[in-house]
Amino acid sequence: RTTVVNGLKDRAQDLRKSFIDSLEEDIRDFLINEAELHTYDDLTKVNPVTPSTVLKCLQARYSAKVFYTHAGCTLVALNPFQPIPHLYSLDVMREYHAAPQPQEFKPHIFIVAEEAYRNVQGQVEPMNQSLVVSGESGAGKTWTSRCLMKYYATVAASSQKCQDTVEKIERRVLGSNPIMEAFGNACTLRNSNSSRFGKYIQLQLNGSVLLSLRFTHEHEPEMMKGATEKQRLEWMLPLDQDFAWLPHAEKTLEEDCLQETVEAMINLGIDESKRTQIFRILAGLLQLGNVDFRPASEEAQTCDLDEHSKGKTADLLQVPLDELQSCLTVRTLHAGKQNVLKPCSQSECSVRRDCLAKVIYAQLFDWLVTFINNSMCADSSMWCNFIGLLDVYGFECFLLNNLEQLCINYANEKLQQHFVAHYLKAQQEEYVTEGLQWSFIRYQDNQGCLDLIEGSPSSIFSLLNEDCRLNRASDAKQFCVRLQKELSHNASISWDKFSKQPHFTVAHYADKVSYQIEGMMEKNKDPVPPELISLLQNSQDSLLHSLFADGDHESEGLRGHSKVVTVVSKFRNSLESLMKILHSTTPHYTRCIKPNPDCRPLTFKREEVIAQLEACGIVETINISAAGFPIRSWLVRREIRKWHKAASVIQTKWRRWRVWMDALAEAELDDAEDFIENEASSALPKLDRLLKERGSVQLSSIQEPVMVRGWPIGLAMTSAPSITVSLTATGFQRIMSMMACLKIPFRNGEYKVKTNQFDQGVASIRAQPRGSIKVHLQRSPLLYADMHPVHKTDVVTGFNQILLERP
C-alpha cells in the first residue's frame, strides 16, 4: 500500500511540475518576448500595452535601425539623425507604390503616402486626404514632409512618359520648400533649421495624376555664376561685417543655401527685379538689427543712433533717413486734436526697432506665401481632389511659457481632439463592418480644456481680448485675479499657491503647463506704432511700399478707429479655417519623435521619448486602443484562438492532475489533505509570481489557495473591501478566462469597477454552468467574443487598471 501511495504521490508531483512548467511557457507565449520586441510593427500589439512596454519596443526597434512603427492608425517616426542609405530611394518608393497591399510591408512613411494617394483617387468615393505631421522641434517634421512630397512627385511623374514633364512636376512639388525654409526657418537651440511656422500644403490632383500646374519659370543660370560678390556689394553686406541678428556669424551666405533659394525663386517665377528687391529688403533688416541706441544726455532729447547702420538701413529700405530716425526714437501721442511728440527711452527705441523689422518680415513672408500659392495653384476647374500636408509645431512646455506656447498648445489641443474623434470613429466603423456587437463608452475628451482657452462667454482668450480692448496699461496681477474669478469653475485651470509670479496652469491633454501672465497682454495686442507704418508707406521701394500700401494695418486699431485684431483672434481664425478643411478630409497622422535632445545619431534617451509620446498623444492612442481594444478584430480572434489552445492544454493537464488527486482522496490517506494543500500552495504562488513578472499583474490581493468543496483549486477574493488588479485589458481578459478554466470561483454579485481611465462602472460577475465566469460591465466597453466552445465568457476589455469593489 505504501509503495502504491508513494507512486501516486510521485506521479502527482510530476504532473504538477509539468502543469506549472507548461503554464509558464504558455504565459510567456502571451506576453511580450523581450528578445523579439523589435519585431512588433504595431505598438498596440505589444502586450501588455503600457507606456513602458511601448517604450521598450521603440527602443529595441531603434537599436535595430527600424525607425517607423505603427501605433494603431498613427505612424511613429523616430529620427535617426543620420542619413539611412536606401530607406528613401526611388526603388523603395516604387516598391510601395506598386504593392497590391502596401500596408503589409514594413511600416514606412511611404505606406501613409500611398494610402492617402489611393484614397484620393478611389473609384467609388474619392475623398480629400490630410497628412498631419507633428512632433517637437527637431523631431523630423520637415524631413517627413519633404519625403512625402518627393514621394508624390515621383509617383505622379512615373505616370508621365516625358522626362521633361517628370522634372517639371518634381520642381513644382518640391520647388517651394527652399523658399519656405529659407524665410520661415531659423537656427534655434533645438534645431539648426527649425520651422517657425505651421504650414498646410495642398497637392491638387485631377483624378489620378498630380497636376502639372501653370509653369512660369525662367532659366537664368548665367546670372548665378560668380554673382555673390556683386550681390554683396549691392546689398551692402561686406564679408567681414557681423550681424546682431545672425546667430552664426561664421556662416557665409553661400552655406545658407542662397543659391538653392534663388533657383527656387526663379522656378516659381519670381523675376529678377523682385528678387533684387526681396534681397535688398532682407539686407536692410540685417542692417537695422545693428542699429544701436545711445541714451540722450537730456531727457527731452532723443536717443542717438549708430550712423553707419542707420544710413545703410535707410538706403536699402529706401526710406528717408530722418524719418527712419525719428520714428524709431520719437513717439506721437494723440491728445484731443493735437499731436504731442515724446522722445522714447533707450529700451523703447529697441522695441520699436525690433517691431519695425518684425512687421516688414511678416508682411514679406505673407507676400511670398501668396505669390507661391498664386504661382502653383491650379485653376479650380482643373482639379477635383487634394492631399493636404500639415507640418505643424508640436506641444511645447518650457521653463517659462507665454502667449506663443499658449497658442501652439491650443492648436495641438484642437488637433488632438480631431485625432481622438477620428480614431474612435474609425474603430466603431470597423466593429460595424465586422459585424461585432459592441458598446462604447464616451471617451473623456479635451473639450473642457478647449472651452477654457477659447470658449464663450468667458475663456482665457476672451479675457485677453477684453483686456486689449480696454486700451489701458495692462496689469498682470489684476488679470490673474480676473482669471481666478471668471474661470476657476473649469477643472482644467489651476494656480500654484506658492508662486509669486502672476500665472495660470492649464492641464493640457499632454501635460500641465504653467503660463506666465507678465507680457501676455502686450503680446496679444502686438502693437505696431502708426509712425512705422507711415514710414514704410513712404518707401521708394515699390515692393516694400506695396506691402503696406493698403493702410489696413493693426496699428489703425490702436488709434481706436477700427476693431483691434489681436494675436489670439487671428490665430484662432486661421486655426478654425484649417480645422474646417481637416474635418472635410480623411486624416492620416504621423508623429515624429526626437530620440535625444542633442540631435546625436542613433542615440535613444528613454525619458526624452516617453515625454514626447505623452505630448504627441501616443500614450493617449494606446489608452484609446485599450479602450476600444482591439482595433482590428482579427487580431483579437487570433489572440483568443491562441489562448484557447493554450488554455485547453492547461485544462487537460489540470484535469489529469485532479484525477490523481481524486485517486489520492479516494485512498483516504491520513495525510491526503495536507498533501493536497502543499501541492496547491506551491503551485499557485508560482502562478501569481509568473503573472506579476510577465504581465505587470498584481494579484497580491488574491489569496492563497482555499479549499472549495474539498479541493484546493480556488483563488478567492480577499476579505479586504476591494481587490486591485493592475493589468491590461488583455491581461484581465486572460486572467478571467484562466480562472474560468481553472474553475476558480468568483462570488456571484455586483461589483463596483473603477479604472484609471473611466468613470465608475458596475460589473456583475456570475458563475456559469461548467465553470466559466460571465463578467458584465455596464457603461464600459465590452467586446463579446466567443471565448471557447465550452466556456463562453464575455470578455472585458479596455482597462489598464481595474478596481473591483466588493458589494
Ligand SMILES: Nc1ncnc2c1ncn2[C@@H]1O[C@H](COP(=O)(O)OP(=O)(O)OP(=O)(O)O)[C@@H](O)[C@H]1O
Ligand atoms: N528620417 C530621417 N533620416 C535622416 N535624418 C533625419 C530624418 N528625419 C530628420 N532628420 C534630421 O533631423 C534634423 C531635424 O529634422 P527637421 O528639421 O525635419 O525637424 P523639424 O521637426 O521640422 O523641426 P522644427 O519644428 O524645428 O522645424 C534634420 O537635420 C534632419 O536632416
